[in-house]
Amino acid sequence: MTGAGTVVIAGGGIGGLAAAAALAHSGLAVTVVERASRIEDVGAGLMLYQNGIAAADAISGRLGQGIRAAGHVVGPDDVRVLMDSAGQVLAREPIGEVGRRLGLPQVPILRTALQNVLFEEAVAAGAEIRLGTAVRGYDQDGAGVTVSLSDGSALDAGVLVAADGLNSVVRAALLGDGPPRYLGYTSVRGRVVDSDLHPMSFVVNGLGVQIFVAPADGRTLYWTAKITAPRGAWPAMGQAAALSALADRLADWHEPVVRMIRDTSVTDVLVTDIHDRDPVARWVDGRVALLGDAAHPMAPAMGQGANTALEDAVVLARALRSAADPGEALLRYQSQRVERAAAIVLHSRRQGAVDQGASREEAESRDSVMRSRGRKDEATFDVVDWRPDGGGHAAADAGDEAVSRPPADARDIALVHGAARGEVRP
Template sequence: MSTSSPRHVLVAGAGIGGLTLACALRRAGLSVTVFERSDALKWVGAGLTVQMNASAALRRIGLCDEVAQAGACPTDSAILKPSGSALTRLPVTRIQEELGLPLVCVHRARLQSVLMAHAGEENVRLGLTVTAFHDDGQTVTVRLSDGSSVTGDALVGADGLRSVVRGALLGDAPLRYSGYTSWRGVCPDVPSATPGLVSETWGRGARFGVVPIGFGQTYWFATQNAPAGEQDAPGETRARLQSLFGGWHAPIADLIAATDEANIIRTDIHDRPPASRWSRGRVTLLGDAAHPMTPNMGQGGCQAIEDAVVLAELLAGEGPVDAALAAYEQRRLGRANSFVTRSWSLGRVAQWESSAGRFIRNALFQLVPQGFAARQVRALVRDAE
């Protein structure tokens, strides 16, 4: 670079996207400071799947193998009926070997720990929220929740679904409720589970996912059509889940029973309609702040990882900061927004309640050949590289 000192990038949010960006920026020789509203990065949360397209992005910054070691690589993936019979299957091992990339199921905290080690704890300031910013055309100054200010060359809002940076940059458009709520949990592995199988079971307005994440643990999630804002009665979450899913195939009832009530997280599922822009001047957005999506394609965190790697590569160039952010938006906006739309549509179909709708849905998915699904995965990875 032509400047005497590396660019200093300010990042709001130490989630998966913000920390991946910090790793990528440091690898590129840039300076970074991440502001995280939580007082500590605790061992909380549930699991996620690092799809092969995200593994391809992580490989570009030297983290693919380390992330794979933090989780588990499944051998098979399936969408099932509540009886346990398959609607569709994907031969994961064969595709991983063909592409030379892992699909990694991992506890969010383990992934976060890997990213933090490479981002550098000294570059992450906890207990601070970016509350406002000012872009004077030469630098960006952020105002923090403790009243202090920090100046840098660019600001990246990676502060999630309810991003403060997004609100100031694009306005506070309301969230879009999907029509269904979710429960998530992590529990010890149970003997009734099929080793190496990642599955999602589709019923009447409800689904249940099973994701082995290694280290003797399984992540599971469930959805049900429900009014927004509804809550479970205290101490009755497991009982409600057993009434909804206890009659479905193994190991669903066993997983619910093996999970501590206090560790089950309930969250309504929201996204936002795709935005037509993410950037202005020296400020841009990343991950859920830019393109929050429903989790139906497992691409929320994966697209944040892709965002981070592309943005770091462009900021490491010699051109002006605003041009780098504009190029980032041009490269990433269409791809990420397509996942917002496709994930929303898939969720609507997966949550169908009517008998006729479920019959059509199941019949269509049973007709999809494995070869077609495998081609989709290959195309997904190719477009990420």
């Protein structure tokens, strides 16, 4: 096999494009293989927290500035209003305070806008993007990897990076660990332009429903409704029926929230059941490595899916840049990422279950916790306090492989530590 100094990336989503930009900036020849024929304009938004912004800045200053320009930069005095379905305020979360403490902002942004900025950065750095083609499998020997594609062709490379998402083809070949785990709730997502609620950021709690809303740019609010439901029930409705069903479900909620949902265009709606996977210790097979959702899919409760994918990209590029042997570099990347990712997956799973308030007792407990703590999530600061050198403000004196981790309780400790030793399996 040939292709030393070359990388093939399976998947052109956020993780794949971030990895392409980071690796191309490191001097590697990069080809991204993406099954979609073009980057679609979708309504979903996401939050880039301080760890994601730190990772983007490390890939390139231009990328970090591009993300800030394309999204909404949370100001130091900004708050997120936490309320119940009747509009009663539970707390005002000082989300800008985290930015003051860490010296980096939160940036909510439309997913499409983020992908466009990453695409432009990857191409500018020299990466080749092949759309309309999917990775089907791989073979490898000591010299490299041959990657088979859906059009019948193959690419030879020194390294294959699997950033092909929740149902990764490469992960299936590498781990064979079956389907992901359904978490008991679905998401309906959309956006509204020129809403009179812009630029408010808020969370609304109901029985078995939670809605997260944030400004994504100078005119747009994006929203995500998480709904406790049987697997497949909401995706089977389709966009129009799901939007209508959600509006009906919220009919007696605080009126401005209901109006925001009803003002959403059907074409901007996405409906997706929420899944994750149990953490695993093995992300690497020789010259093949998993990244992003292919490695550690997680519930959206902590908003860390995109952020941890950006972290992965930076750590992977640094490992490959600093090691002569690609296999050793991938193992180093794995060792630096597995434990932190596992802890965030588990915390996101637990936080997501709390957020849903699936029973009346659970809903009252969730609202009471928000009221007393004054914030939505238990461990936001600990999760987002990450820097590419392995530390953060809270771990400024730590060594090269140190990470800032969310707190783990007794239910997590054995699983997280077992993953680090290679003892955890799905």
